[in-house]
Amino acid sequence: MRDVAVIGIGMTEFGEIWEKSFRELVAEAGIKAIMDAGIEGEEIDALYIGGMSTGRFIGQEHVGSLAVEVAGLEDLHIPSTRVEAACASGGVAMHQGYLAVASGMYDIVVVGGAEKMTDVVGGEATNILASAADREWEAFFGATFPGLYALMAKYHMHKYGTTQEQLAMVAVKNHYNGSLNPKAQFKRRISVEDVLKSPMVADPLHLLDCSPISDGAAAAVLAPLEIAKKYTDKPIKISASIQATDTLSLHGRKRFDALPAAQHAAKLAYEKADIKPKDVDVAEVHDCFTIAEIIAIEDLGFVEKGKGGKATEEGLTALDGEIPVNTSGGLKAKGHPVGATGVAQINEIVLQLRGEAGERQVKEAEIGLAHNVGGSGGTAVVHILEVI
Amino acid sequence: MRDVAVIGIGMTEFGEIWEKSFRELVAEAGIKAIMDAGIEGEEIDALYIGGMSTGRFIGQEHVGSLAVEVAGLEDLHIPSTRVEAACASGGVAMHQGYLAVASGMYDIVVVGGAEKMTDVVGGEATNILASAADREWEAFFGATFPGLYALMAKYHMHKYGTTQEQLAMVAVKNHYNGSLNPKAQFKRRISVEDVLKSPMVADPLHLLDCSPISDGAAAAVLAPLEIAKKYTDKPIKISASIQATDTLSLHGRKRFDALPAAQHAAKLAYEKADIKPKDVDVAEVHDCFTIAEIIAIEDLGFVEKGKGGKATEEGLTALDGEIPVNTSGGLKAKGHPVGATGVAQINEIVLQLRGEAGERQVKEAEIGLAHNVGGSGGTAVVHILEVI
Amino acid sequence: MGVPRYWREIPSRYNLIGKKCGVCGKIYFPPRSICPTCRRKSAGKMEDYKLDGKGTVESFTIIRVPPPEFEGKSPYAIALIKMDEGCYLTGQIVDCNLDDIHIGMRVEACFRRIQEDGKRGAIYYGYKFRSLKS
Amino acid sequence: MGVPRYWREIPSRYNLIGKKCGVCGKIYFPPRSICPTCRRKSAGKMEDYKLDGKGTVESFTIIRVPPPEFEGKSPYAIALIKMDEGCYLTGQIVDCNLDDIHIGMRVEACFRRIQEDGKRGAIYYGYKFRSLKS
């Protein structure tokens, strides 16, 4: 096992990108990452691309081959693999790309993630997103995807006294951060009152507790650390990449106040990177719903289990807090094109560690963490990145 | 890079399996493979599962997590990755599982593939299968998936004089083989006349030139060769595993009488295994349509380009021929649950190399090859397996 | 996306028959082919086991933005229910004021219409839960 | 599965505008963002290029089992067409007896209705091909 570095990143703007197709989004993110890394096409050994439900959002499967065609790499016949793990598809693509380089199998691997969600009408997106959950035993009975997180929220509130206001503060913080990110879908700052006044989707989650439906793509170029300096002055080392699973269904889990897969991935990642949670300078976590960020900062050990709401209220995770979380705006404000999200998180952490995050730059960020979740916790991927 | 062996296989019957759900199929194939390998659940380091369009066939994405739940492995939190490359999803799962073991990353990896296709109504399956092709630039204009292979068939017939009868003979041979396979969807033998009299789907392809819509799942257990003997007396070595790509669209290819991705994969696979095409004793090739088998045996170098029809007519690929092809019945007669196919091919080759293929056993089979294609050739995966 | 044909006929939806591990005795619903504790030792030893239908609300929510299949049915309550046999499932709570639902509430299964498929004219039945008067 | 909104508006479907690589001069249709020969050198240098619309049938088939979107439209011909500019595309051949279509046939683009979406009341247009009388 050898060390792996990110040597290039690229992403599209996130949002309702009506004038660009899925393939144009993939091309844009991929070309940006390749230009950023300064590599030639002939140097690319393999592609991994994450996409959750391209078959239903755009009627297109086989997007590994599509990515090769849009990148103009067909004559090289390199392997290109689409991976899918619902909203963790991007994180899984990163992990599989990482393994491919770490194992010595390949040198240069391009990882992508993309989703084009705004082309379907009305309730169709709700139905598609429910395919991340257990269709037979959850969705069939009327559970929606926000509904599953609402069950976790209600449980957390009941057990630990977490409040609706604390949930809302996650959204307020992330919209604030999004206002500093030119690529974010929402750049409008909001108040706790805005969140609480927004329509209820599934009690206790209001519309503004939920991440949006988005289009977008993101990419990253990976290389062995030992040759990374050849391509960039600022390679960012991947000091841990862990992918973990749990049951597809929420009701099948051992607990409902945590995502055991995320706890497991975090534990192994900290061990691998040989750091403690408090060593993390900046984190992107999977805030598909506000409750998800609160559970995430607990699962990641930034705070004790049950203290995530209070910690958010006290500003621990704010841009100027002890551990700034979701400086990009998170899924909530940056947007959540499901297949792209895990790779977009890596984009943000790399920007922060390179010191290129502009107005939302965290001072002296040297260790960053990305936490990407599929479904209600059936898949979790944790990456730790470091300045070298 | 270390050597990898298949230490266990398992698959369900293929066909319209009305009484079993997707998850039951996955469980059945997985449990059979695990029992065959004699491993304990705690020994499994990772899962890879191929599925093409589970989102549209059964409304369920995130089947990596589903596989963990049906296998009862959730407390281990092991990584489980769904991969997708249309009809090559199973082959890609095999390749990714192979890489995971060969690289030294994992010891025991279970690979699965599954699809439940018969639960959708009428033309919906045709529309879903078109998502393996280029939705925007092929399917939009009315090209169907059989239509794309029909374009290759017409081209091949025009260029090389391949005949409808020769195409039909592929189906006749594969139905004969299927009649000897208890797990095959079709066990009825057919004649050239039956094929030519069956309704035309897309000229020159008749209904009996096309593989069916099927349900089914298959699995295989991989381990480093050095410890394989601990589990089985008959480990089968994977002497090459190559995944390659080309453009998603047929019109984007460099040629239409071959699948360049398959040619590329075959070339690299022969080099890696250090064998010649004529050394292959038995092969499973991707006969989604009869023309596909003819092109495949050419691309694999069993015959010269353009001679595939004639060779089939002369019995080269028959069960008692020089290189028996699709002894299982192939996609045509065994059935083609798209995500399962690539793994089911490995099942057949392992049975043949173990000498456990019953009535359809090829004598003294020592080297086998599996050739799995996604879409009209956007992805190709070639595996070479050997008795050790 | 209609309900796959298979689902209409899942008998466990009607009769609450789960599985009991023949090795450790633990009860599973929804039914499982393998016990996650005993794993391969349990293969082929998972026996049918009928749940009593009584349980306790572990958590709940009120769905106010329904998926297309439940259009016109919202608001409705969805709960995580711990069955008395120790397993958990997801289901609707009906026949009560939504405001009366609370964590810790005792419930019992009843059999009801779950979804309709207008296009195919099919109606899908299964369990829901109602307050258990004891 | 309806046609995604974006597709209805792909201008290349109407005007046959592809791309010309600013480095090697090769012409691409359907349009590409990157030249597969020049790769990164071509990034940002792929210029719009309008095809003349004339080409030759490289292969063809008659679709007799259509997808749901083309229900009632079969049999119809689909061809692989080599455009005079050197690129290949997939399209229908219309305005002729299906039996007259042959490999090597010269064709020219025309603009036609491709699909309708009954549910949404939308009509999608694009190119088809007809025999080129020269």
Ligand SMILES: [Zn+2]
């Ligand atoms: Zn047990």
Ligand SMILES: [Zn+2]
């Ligand atoms: Zn060029």
